[in-house]
Amino acid sequence: MGKSTVAANLAVNLARRGFEVGILDADVHGPNIPKMLGLDNEKLIGTPQGMLPVPLYPNLKVLSMAFMLPNADAPVVWRGPLKHGVFQQFLGEVEWGDLDYLIVDLPPGIGDEPLSIAHLIEQVDGSIIVTTPQEVALLDSRKAVVFSRMIQVPVAGIVENMSGFKCPHCGKDIDLFKIGGGEKAARELQVPFLGRIPLDPDIVKDCDGGKPFVASQPDSPAAKAFEEITDRIEDFITHGGKRKKETPSSREKEKQSRFSRLKELIK
């Protein structure tokens, strides 16, 4: 729970930092990214050069099955091969432009979708595993770490979502989904821990209202936690997880090479 919220807000954060960002909603059966970003009435536009993703900002472009559905209740009843075909189109026949980051929001589990994406994008820079801290959820997240390694996608790290909660009335801590489980799993599996996002009823409201909370409530503890998570992800992607001294020119060079790499990668 919360994977799409994390994906949407990570994309918005990166775009606010000036990067060229794309977000691919790879949950064909439950495509919720457009609703979370207030784009639920948009449709894809076809051009002779290819389909155009829907821009939220000039430097943040969104692609989702939701843009192709006749109405919000329409289910997409496709088995794996059809989904593979649509991802091929989403990656190869869409005019993304030059991107620094392409965030792929995968559905829960380790089914056809991550296999297809890892197959189509030859060199994925990293996987981000979002989990709530309770043990039952961690069962799945630990499998996702092993799975990511198995398909040779480096694990950028684990985000602990809905981690901690303060009563909005009395201010006391409420131990709802526990705290620390994601961090413990990261330590045990020797992958980076990216940080914890506290539960906040305003995040749910913003999500339903189509406003990414990192933009609408930048001073909230959740948004601040998310800034740090974004720092760590940016660092992992730029330096492969190894923190290096950074010079403006090395950063520019790095960026340049990532530009061209992404273009090459999408086959």
Added chain:
Amino acid sequence: MGKSTVAANLAVNLARRGFEVGILDADVHGPNIPKMLGLDNEKLIGTPQGMLPVPLYPNLKVLSMAFMLPNADAPVVWRGPLKHGVFQQFLGEVEWGDLDYLIVDLPPGIGDEPLSIAHLIEQVDGSIIVTTPQEVALLDSRKAVVFSRMIQVPVAGIVENMSGFKCPHCGKDIDLFKIGGGEKAARELQVPFLGRIPLDPDIVKDCDGGKPFVASQPDSPAAKAFEEITDRIEDFITHGGKRKKETPSSREKEKQSRFSRLKELIK
């Protein structure tokens, strides 16, 4: 979130009412039912007559991919056709015995798993859609209702999970995932509303501890809500949602016919 918790507790409730119950954990990639029922160290036993599901009670049998994994972190990387094959085995080559109810816990979404199950069990009695009340979650749940109709599985109804929350310190209501969204969707889509289960940190704890909360905390508001939901489901399955006057003999007859039907259905 909470589908497996609802499935596990529904199965336990029905078993406590004296029915013969099976629970099939159809989430091949994230099989969490055994952990929730304290059966996470169990393995399947093969006999000449077929595989034996793992009993929680003499009248509650559990089957899950988790019973076949070498360790809890092992991911199952299977595409749709392989999953179809394993469901065929789970339904046809497992000694379930005579069951009154077979609860199938599906993974989130409307992918290969529900298609396979609906194909293998020719006449499913009903689908139960578990949703949290916020709008983004309801997008998926509404699609699930339309999907269930599309594959000719009657919708037994919608359960609104994590609906309402009281601060354990000050006792005030906290509007976390909103309230009423599931009921509104049920009304709009003209399917039964089965009830709401409040959020309760003890449910999370029980889940992680392998104890179904309906058995461990039968007097909690959540367990009481769950009793009513179980009533409505039992009623829907026994009478196809049409409440009838019930006589002991009609009930016995009904039960008899369901016994034989289930046996016929699993091909």
